[in-house]
Amino acid sequence: MHEGAIAVALIQDILEVREKENLSSLNTATVLIGRLHHVVPEVLQNHFGLLKKEYPPLVKTKLVIEIAPVAITCRKCGCETVIEKPEFSCSSCRSTDIEITGGREMHLKEIEGTKAQ
Numbered sequence: 001m002h003e004g005a006i007a008v009a010l011i012q013d014i015l016e017v018r019e020k021e022n023l024s025s026l027n028t029a030t031v032l033i034g035r036l037h038h039v040v041p042e043v044l045q046n047h048f049g050l051l052k053k054e055y056p057p058l059v060k061t062k063l064v065i066e067i068a069p070v071a072i073t074c075r076k077c078g079c080e081t082v083i084e085k086p087e088f089s090c091s092s093c094r095s096t097d098i099e100i101t102g103g104r105e106m107h108l109k110e111i112e113g114t115k116a117q
């Protein structure tokens, strides 16, 4: 139910933005999710697709999922490395004294819709 819970939270966020921005309809919602959340985009799409039917303003909203890579910042030299494999060491000086600075994101990046008259 990981993706299901995320979909519920996303819908709440989207509705909040809709209210704030005074949008009548929403075309697309882009969400940025860090890779460390281990979200399966297809599963999240399915949950979103089912849930949005309960919210009239979201029925036509397309969800765009962007996965943010895992990034680490070296405490020794300050270099930032984007890692593909779970090798948590600095690409510049090989130090393992690092801090995870990317991959934990989870936020709405962009919402595209039509302003209410």
Ligand SMILES: [Zn+2]
Pocket (backbone or CB within 6 Å): 074, 075, 076, 077, 078, 079, 090, 091, 092, 093, 094, 095
């Ligand atoms: Zn380094």
